[in-house]
Amino acid sequence: MSQRYAIVAATFYRDLADRLIAGAQASFAEATGPEAADGPADVYEVPGAFELPLAAKMAAESGRYAGVACVGAVIRGETDHYDWVCGEAARGIQQVQLDTGVPTSFGVLTVDSMDQALARSGGDKRDSGRHAADAVIALLAVRRGLAG
Numbered sequence: 001m002s003q004r005y006a007i008v009a010a011t012f013y014r015d016l017a018d019r020l021i022a023g024a025q026a027s028f029a030e031a032t033g034p035e036a037a038d039g040p041a042d043v044y045e046v047p048g049a050f051e052l053p054l055a056a057k058m059a060a061e062s063g064r065y066a067g068v069a070c071v072g073a074v075i076r077g078e079t080d081h082y083d084w085v086c087g088e089a090a091r092g093i094q095q096v097q098l099d100t101g102v103p104t105s106f107g108v109l110t111v112d113s114m115d116q117a118l119a120r121s122g123g124d125k126r127d128s129g130r131h132a133a134d135a136v137i138a139l140l141a142v143r144r145g146l147a148g
C-alpha cells in the first residue's frame with residue numbers, strides 16, 4: 001500500500017491556493033509513483049491560514065497520512081493583522097508536527113503583493129506548494145534512515 005499524504009489548503013485566495021495545491025500534488029505524485037493512480041494526496045480546505053494548524057492537527061492525528069503539507073497565501077494589508085495570521089499559522093503548524101511526530105510542512109506564502117505570491121506559487125521565483133511536499137518527503141526519509 002503506497003503512502004498517503006494530506007494537503008491542507010487555505011483558500012482565502014482561491015487561485016493561489018489552486019497553484020500551491022497543484023505543486024504539492026505533483027511532488028507527492030513523483031515521490032509515490034504510478035501506483036497511486038488517483039493521486040497520493042487528499043486535499044482539505046479551510047477559509048484562511050489561521051485555520052491551517054487545527055486542520056493539519058486533525059489530519060496528522062487521523063492516522064491516515066504519512067505527512068501533511070499546509071499551503072496558503074497571506075498578503076499584507078494596511079494593519080498588523082498580517083503579522084498575527086502569519087505568526088499563528090507558522091507557530092501552530094510547527095507545533096502540530098512537533099506534538100504528533102507527523103511531518104507537517106509550512107507552504108504558506110507570506111508576501112506583500114499578489115505579484116510576489118504568483119512568483120512563489122509556481123512562477124519565476126519558486127513553487128512553495130512543491131517545496132512543502134518536498135519537505136514532508138525529506139522528513140520521512142530522515143525517519144527511514146534513522147530506522148536503519
Ligand SMILES: Nc1c(NC[C@H](O)[C@H](O)[C@H](O)CO)[nH]c(=O)[nH]c1=O
Pocket residue numbers: 010011012013047048049050051072073074075076085
Ligand atoms: N488576510 C488573510 C487571511 N485572513 C483570514 C484568517 O486566516 C482567518 O481565516 C480569519 O481570521 C478567521 O479565523 N487568511 C489568509 O489565508 N490570507 C490572508 O491574506
Ligand SMILES: CC(=O)[C@@H](O)COP(=O)(O)O
Pocket residue numbers: 074075076077078079080081082083085
Ligand atoms: C493579511 C490580512 O489579514 C490582510 O489581508 C488584512 O488586510 P488589512 O490589514 O488591510 O485589514
